[in-house]
Amino acid sequence: MKNFVITDFEWTSWKGNYSGKYLEKEKRDKWQKKEIIQIGAIKVNENFKIEKELNIYVKPVFNPVLSKYIQDLTGLKQSLIDKKGIEFETAFKMFLDFTDNNLIISNGDDGKVLYLNLKYHNIKKKYPNILNVKNIFRDRYMIPRNMLHSTVIHSYFGYKLSIKKFHNPIEDCKNILKVIKKINFNFNYVV
Numbered sequence: 740m741k742n743f744v745i746t747d748f749e750w751t752s753w754k755g756n757y758s759g760k761y762l763e764k765e766k767r768d769k770w771q772k773k774e775i776i777q778i779g780a781i782k783v784n785e786n787f788k789i790e791k792e793l794n795i796y797v798k799p800v801f802n803p804v805l806s807k808y809i810q811d812l813t814g815l816k817q818s819l820i821d822k823k824g825i826e827f828e829t830a831f832k833m834f835l836d837f838t839d840n841n842l843i844i845s846n847g848d849d850g851k852v853l854y855l856n857l858k859y860h861n862i863k864k865k866y867p868n869i870l871n872v873k874n875i876f877r878d879r880y881m882i883p884r885n886m887l888h889s890t891v892i893h894s895y896f897g898y899k900l901s902i903k904k905f906h907n908p909i910e911d912c913k914n915i916l917k918v919i920k921k922i923n924f925n926f927n928y929v930v
Contacts, residue, residue: 742784743842743926745915746834746869747889747908748849749777749815750856751799754808774799775827775856776820777813778834779908782841787920793837794909798824801859813906827860835867843869844929846876846889846915870929872915880922893917 750773758764767773780793798820799805805817831853850869857866876882876892886895889911894900898917901910918924 741841742782742790742839743844744780744782744838745912745919746778746780746838746843746845746849747847747911747915748775748779748845748852749809749813749906749908750775750852751802751805752809752812753806770802772799772801772859773852773855774801774859775830775852776805776809776815776824777908778830779912780834780837780843781909781912781916782837782839783916787916789913789916791837792909793834795830795833796820796824797827797830800827827856828862831857831862831864831866835864838867840867842926842929843867844872844915845869846873846887846892846911847871872924872929875928876918879925879928882918889914893921896921 753771756765756767756771758766775797776799777797778793778795781789782791784790796819805815805820810816848871850871853866853869873887877884877887882892882895886892890905891900893914896918
């Protein structure tokens with residue numbers, strides 16, 4: 740396996756958007772768009788070593804003020820987004836440059852959210868295929884549903900859980916990498 744990229748996004752959400760035992764049910768009002776507010780990614784070599792990290796803050800346009808819910812969930816503060824956030828189109832270009840045509844995987848619907856954001860911003864550029872490995876983790880490797888979230892999945896294998904790093908995209912990417920290494924992930928399932 741050559742280099743690959745693990746990515747994780749954070750996007751705007753409000754209290755009550757997700758429900759159900761595994762937060763699998765989603766309900767949003769029409770104005771509650773899933774705007775990406777943070778892009779995290781790590782580039783991993785064939786020896787499963789991290790070569791590069793990417794962390795980008797993105798300014799939401801449709802709902803520029805972050806909800807208290809998403810600030811509490813992610814630790815992202817409005818002042819950080821206001822100060823360090825960049826336009827989505829610029830962030831997308833940086834993400835494309837970083838991925839450099841490598842295989843991109845995520846542990847969730849990050850690819851769908853990226854597609855939505857391209858539509859929101861009327862960007863017609865070809866976008867990369869982000870392969871969601873969550874179902875592979877569940878079905879092929881028998882990781883229980885309650886352990887599939889990127890913030891906790893590594894703890895299923897005995898790794899220490901850090902409450903302070905919940906919903907941090909870079910840390911979530913590193914958690915997925917720990918799992919990939921631990922289970923000797925078969926990339927034939929995704930390529």
